[in-house]
Amino acid sequence: MSHHYEALDRRPVLTPFFLLMVAIAAIGTIFLITRFVAGMGAVANLNGGYPWGVWVIYDIVVGTALACGGYALAVTVYVFNKGRYHPLIRPALLTSLLGYGFAGFGAFVDMGRYWNGYNIFLPWHMNTHAVMLEVGLCVAAYILVLFIEFSPTLLEWLRKQTGWQVRAEAWRKLLDKGLFFFIALGILLPTMHQSSLGSFLIAMGYKVHPLWQTLHLQPLLAVLSAFTMGFAIVIFEGSLVTTGFKRHPETHLFTGLGRIMMGLIAAFLAFRFGYLILMGKVGAMFAFDLGSVMFWIETALFAYPLYVLASPVMRENGKHLLYAAVSMILAGSLYRFDGALITYNPGPGYSYFPALPELIMTVATIATEIALYLFIVKTFPVLPREAHATA
Amino acid sequence: MDRRNFFKTSLGATVASAAALAAGGVQARPNLDPAPEAVGMLYDATLCVGCKACVSKCKEVNGMPPVPMGQDTHADFALDLSAKTRNVIKIHTEGKGAVKDAAADGFAFEKRSCMHCVDPGCVSVCPVSALTRHPMTGIVSYNKDACIGCRTCMTGCPYNVPQYDYDNPFGQIVKCEMCNQKGVERIDKGLMTGCAEACPTGATLFGSRGALLAEAKRRLALKPGETYAYPRGDVRKPDSFHEKAVPGYQKTVWGEKEAGGTNVMHLSAIPYDKLGMPPLGERSYASISEGVQSTLYSYLALPVVALGGLTWLVKRNTSGEKEGGAE
Ligand code: SF4
Numbered sequence: 001m002s003h004h005y006e007a008l009d010r011r012p013v014l015t016p017f018f019l020l021m022v023a024i025a026a027i028g029t030i031f032l033i034t035r036f037v038a039g040m041g042a043v044a045n046l047n048g049g050y051p052w053g054v055w056v057i058y059d060i061v062v063g064t065a066l067a068c069g070g071y072a073l074a075v076t077v078y079v080f081n082k083g084r085y086h087p088l089i090r091p092a093l094l095t096s097l098l099g100y101g102f103a104g105f106g107a108f109v110d111m112g113r114y115w116n117g118y119n120i121f122l123p124w125h126m127n128t129h130a131v132m133l134e135v136g137l138c139v140a141a142y143i144l145v146l147f148i149e150f151s152p153t154l155l156e157w158l159r160k161q162t163g164w165q166v167r168a169e170a171w172r173k174l175l176d177k178g179l180f181f182f183i184a185l186g187i188l189l190p191t192m193h194q195s196s197l198g199s200f201l202i203a204m205g206y207k208v209h210p211l212w213q214t215l216h217l218q219p220l221l222a223v224l225s226a227f228t229m230g231f232a233i234v235i236f237e238g239s240l241v242t243t244g245f246k247r248h249p250e251t252h253l254f255t256g257l258g259r260i261m262m263g264l265i266a267a268f269l270a271f272r273f274g275y276l277i278l279m280g281k282v283g284a285m286f287a288f289d290l291g292s293v294m295f296w297i298e299t300a301l302f303a304y305p306l307y308v309l310a311s312p313v314m315r316e317n318g319k320h321l322l323y324a325a326v327s328m329i330l331a332g333s334l335y336r337f338d339g340a341l342i343t344y345n346p347g348p349g350y351s352y353f354p355a356l357p358e359l360i361m362t363v364a365t366i367a368t369e370i371a372l373y374l375f376i377v378k379t380f381p382v383l384p385r386e387a388h389a390t391a
Numbered sequence: 392m393d394r395r396n397f398f399k400t401s402l403g404a405t406v407a408s409a410a411a412l413a414a415g416g417v418q419a420r421p422n423l424d425p426a427p428e429a430v431g432m433l434y435d436a437t438l439c440v441g442c443k444a445c446v447s448k449c450k451e452v453n454g455m456p457p458v459p460m461g462q463d464t465h466a467d468f469a470l471d472l473s474a475k476t477r478n479v480i481k482i483h484t485e486g487k488g489a490v491k492d493a494a495a496d497g498f499a500f501e502k503r504s505c506m507h508c509v510d511p512g513c514v515s516v517c518p519v520s521a522l523t524r525h526p527m528t529g530i531v532s533y534n535k536d537a538c539i540g541c542r543t544c545m546t547g548c549p550y551n552v553p554q555y556d557y558d559n560p561f562g563q564i565v566k567c568e569m570c571n572q573k574g575v576e577r578i579d580k581g582l583m584t585g586c587a588e589a590c591p592t593g594a595t596l597f598g599s600r601g602a603l604l605a606e607a608k609r610r611l612a613l614k615p616g617e618t619y620a621y622p623r624g625d626v627r628k629p630d631s632f633h634e635k636a637v638p639g640y641q642k643t644v645w646g647e648k649e650a651g652g653t654n655v656m657h658l659s660a661i662p663y664d665k666l667g668m669p670p671l672g673e674r675s676y677a678s679i680s681e682g683v684q685s686t687l688y689s690y691l692a693l694p695v696v697a698l699g700g701l702t703w704l705v706k707r708n709t710s711g712e713k714e715g716g717a718e
């Protein structure tokens with residue numbers, strides 16, 4: 001509804017920052033072309049022991065968790081019926097759509113035999129035991145669902161374009177009839193594939209460091225971390241938008257999200273520590289090798305938001321909430337990076353450090369997402385209208 | 392169901408499924424059993440003289456060029472498995488590296504090629520069934536027309552066997568297919584594997600998994616220093632024998648039980664981890680992973696029920712809103 005959301009269309013799109021993002025994206029495109037012409041080896045340091053590098057681990061494993069804002073808010077608003085968070089939904093859906101869209105794109109770039117990619121949709125090829133099949137199908141479906149969930153924003157814009165009013169209205173009516181079903185799907189699908197991103201690590205067996213190899217607990221820890229990161233991203237993005245566009249802060253809403261986050265972080269830490277202690281892995285925690293050091297850095301990053309959010313004073317403060325969210329984002333990202341890449345060890349003889357072009361391509365992906373985000377919030381009614389945002 | 396009850400129920404369901412998973416998976420499956428007519432190889436590192444005849448033969452059989460070293464192109468200098476090499480002989484040295492098969496100051500050879508796992512991780516994780524275990528022979532083969540190049544098989548193989556050709560824009564996975572892939576089909580034709588046929592000492596022996604395991608156990612039961620007539624070629628109908636003193640073997644056959652066992656088994660006089668064998672228990676990671684997946688997804692029952700519940704909730708929680716509220 002147009003009186004709830006507004007496009008920041010009085011602001012210019014072509015700012016110097018925007019152009020910088022576009023420039024980074026352009027450099028990335030050169031390497032992207034190289035990858036398809038000369039093969040992955042020309043731009044990436046992947047090898048026999050490390051078949052997955054920053055592309056898979058950042059773009060998909062971490063990137064989709066960073067795109068869980070739409071998921072986390074959908075659960076809050078539609079499952080727990082907390083309507084007051086409604087104004088945050090559109091920007092969250094937009095980041096989710098961009099994040100997942102680029103995860104899909106990243107998967108395609110990393111897919112060695114992309115021309116066979118459609119095989120995952122053919123029942124006679126499917127291996128239903130494979131976590132990768134679940135992730136592939138589920139992420140593909142969720143990108144579509146996110147697009148449908150976001151489409152009211154596009155239709156609202158379309159309605160204002162001359163000659164489109166009637167059609168936009170009709171499509172909107174049609175959409176309204178089924179939207180609840182897609183919202184439900186939009187809650188189920190991330191629960192499925194986010195847990196699978198944890199299950200991935202089970203089959204990697206001993207290659208995953210004992211502090212991250214939690215076998216049967218992998219799916220639960222992955223979902224919990226995705227959820228928490230989703231809330232953290234909503235707070236982080238909201239704070240940036242507030243500062244960047246000098247808009248009214250939404251602190252009171254973030255405080256509420258912070259309280260939910262607190263419970264989830266506590267649950268995550270309890271399950272993780274409980275499992276590690278039960279499985280007799282305390283020794284590994286205090287080995288003070290790479291794994292144990294990373295483990296404690298992570299734990300500190302998880303604990304800090306818990307500390308901030310437990311304090312009734314700090315969690316009402318926009319600055320502290322932002323710090324807590326950043327810490328949580330780092331914690332969750334590191335949790336996934338550590339297990340799947342940094343402490344991943346396929347055995348002697350193999351090592352991996354990303355090549356420069358490989359890193360640039362990932363940075364270019366992020367730059368493209370930022371550029372698209374800026375363009376979209378300045379064109380389409382995504383952000384909550386000022387007066388209502390603080391109502 | 393009011394909100395609070397729903398919250399409790401769903402929290403309860405989460406904890407219950409977590410507990411079920413933690414307790415070993417409701418539908419955990421055991422390791423797979425060996426295929427009924429499993430064929431394989433036995434590599435006895437103490438018999439290997441490092442001649443690499445098997446490496447050359449493997450290249451010849453599979454139509455792959457040798458890996459040169461500088462100007463030297465007449466022999467194969469492959470140091471490890473790669474998209475150009477399905478089989479390699481590696482040398483392990485320790486200290487002075489003077490005595491063969493001694494743990495201290497010794498050296499030992501090690502053959503690396505696909506182990507043809509009984510419960511193969513690569514097959515379990517491949518989303519499009521490009522890797523398959525033959526129902527009768529247990530041979531693990533690859534179909535490049537199905538493969539999407541996601542390289543999950545490389546992460547799921549405990550031995551880092553599948554190799555992707557990163558330097559080719561149209562690359563593929565390369566791994567030993569027991570000389571039985573389309574166009575080679577040595578096993579179907581009644582031949583033995585190329586590497587076993589080429590091996591002059593019988594260090595690489597071909598045969599059925601059962602016969603090879605029996606042969607391996609026979610060797611382990613011998614006293615070090617005794618003379619034993621080692622067979623060459625196919626253990627069930629050896630081409631020849633050669634007599635040699637029995638070394639002090641490690642007391643287990645690698646591949647009898649490790650991660651569900653393998654059809655290509657190894658014997659060694661020095662600890663297997665020194666030869667680069669991974670730290671594996673008896674349970675295959677494939678069985679654990681599949682247990683978790685089927686607990687969560689068998690017949691999609693759980694997701695469908697969840698979707699039903701979610702749809703009901705979302706519809707209820709959006710119906711109060713006016714036109715356009717449900718976004
Ligand atoms: S069985 Fe054939 S493909 Fe496999 S290592 Fe031996 S010769 Fe090479």
Ligand code: SF4
Nearest residue numbers: 505506508512513548
């Ligand atoms: S050794 Fe690796 S590639 Fe060979 S069957 Fe086992 S898991 Fe598959």
Ligand code: SF4
Nearest residue numbers: 517538539541542544
């Ligand atoms: S790279 Fe190919 S064979 Fe390996 S898991 Fe992916 S689709 Fe299967």
